[in-house]
Amino acid sequence: MCKWKPPVVAGLCPDLAIGTAPPTLPPLPSAASVCLACFTLLLAAGTALGGCPPGGPPGGVGREPLRALAAAGGGNCSWTLERHTRSYNHLEGDVRLRRLYSANKFFLCIDKTGKVDGTRRKNYADSLMEIRSVSVGVVAIKSVSTGLYLAMSKKGTLFGSVKYNPSCKFKERIEENGYNTYASLRWKHGGRQMFVSLNGRGKPRRGHKARRRHPSTHFLPMLPS
Template identity: 80%
Template sequence: MCRWTPSVAHLHPPEPAPDAAASARQRPPPRPGAASFCLARLALLLAAAGAASGACPPGLGHEPLQVLAGGTNCSWTLERHTRSYNHLEGDVRLRRLYSANKFFLCIDKTGKVEGTRRKNYADSLMEIRSVSVGVVAIKSVSTGLYLAMSKKGTLFGSVKYNPSCKFKERIEENGYNTYASLRWKHGGRQMFVSLNGRGKPRRGHKARRRHPSTHFLPMLPS
């Protein structure tokens, strides 16, 4: 097909030749290479997968991912997961509970709880098992009886494990541990495992957290 071009010069005056700077400004930007295109596409796919599942894309560590798509700046940063303490459950320790009054807690075969000054007394070796976070069950290795506390705050050895055998274990500022009944309280106050100055168990409602009679040091068996 033929295209007609007017021969009259004044109808279409010649345009001035563009200078080098103008040509550079009007020149279209270079097209991205194949490698850049693949990286951008991979970033978009990872961002979409993370937004859909709520999980962290593999291999990104703790660095934020920022993607520019369709003129929108999308930022996505890894979040710290909730810390889990489930590994503490079932933890077992063999210890002798040495009180600040210089007695070892023991449970004899009749279920009697008291203190002894004999360091290697068989009934004083305890199996301390974590049943939940901060909660333990204390069992005499030789007698197989569990340390338990009654509703009135009396300590005794229980043949069967039950809710009265659960104690909240807490490390105090002086490095000793206290053991409070998880199930029972007295007037809203916690009741603690306690040995008086003669090695006799005290009623839980008469013991206080800061009193030396409630403080025990878990010692490794020798």
Template identity: 80%
Template sequence: MCKWMLPAPGLLSDSSVGAAHAGLPTPSLPASASFRLACLLLLLLLGGSSHGGCPPGLGRDPLQALARGANCSWTLERHTRSYNHLEGDVRLRRLYSANKFFLCIDKTGKVDGTRRKNHPDSLMEIRSVSVGVVAIKSVSTGLYLAMSKKGTLFGSARYTPSCKFKERIEENGYNTYASLRWKHGGRQMFVSLNGRGRPRRGHKARRRHLSTHFLPMLPT
């Protein structure tokens, strides 16, 4: 940290004042003053980010403060940022299962799979609600994907804790979605579509099963 303190006018030596009035060369800056000046110039080059301790109205310009004879100090600060793993991020995707079905939620709240690539009920809004947790909503019907205590998938008109799913990227590049609220015998319950495109009960699905693997695809 470098600090620059302007000397008060009364602290100037008599010899310096006399030399100035007589037109004689003023003495060179001592080593400590030269070091402080070098520090100030370095801070100017790096764009010092703080002006705390300076009188109001002087802004961020050290030269302006020096011209006014202000007693200020500048420090380089490290600004921390909070990264919440895309919390609040919204993605429009179609969830394409490894069984080659697109996940759908129709207007009655029925969850199913379709092979139609551009089915309107398959376009989902995937919103990150906390670290690694998402809410999935059908854009066309406005219903949220939800899982009951028994592991049944359904479309919910209201956003509830049953609509939260833990999103995880598996080694094969597909995602799995496990209920955040409900478990069965201590095991996670997953969103799953069987070989006919029908939803499976969450307690019958396992992370290793391809029926639980979904690829979020960009809409076309």
């Protein structure tokens, strides 16, 4: 008997003729491999030009592939090895009007002669301070009524300065109890920080005698009433 074969349709590939199984297609590349291949091309182009590919690392590419690519290409792109450093420049110039109330229940004040003292009078004019951020975590404290800046000498003595200078910079830190401490940015004593401090009688203590844990160094910035 003669075995009938289906005719080949004109204009079509014989492999797609009626009665034949469709060919097996190769698997499509994954999205991750396509992204990595594109990034490799960008990195190669950036290295040839002496720079980094624009826009930072593409999404979906992990730190290890980036590290390997950077090592292979010899590039010096900072984002291949570490994150960008955050900028806090928007904090500079921030001004707050506050009264610094110590844990010893005194308000810090600066009189017109430059004397630093503590008072229990809540609305005393010389105790209203302008606290200005001069850099990240660093402030300048100025009496609103007298216009004098809080300053600390090399020996740890507090005084009011007519002009703003490096001795008027203090590192502001919020402690665990919610109070703030203010340490001189410029001066230290034996490698230890010197703090703004009022003793139990409201008198300023020498900076080298104060410690961060002492209640005399703890101040609560209070809104003026």
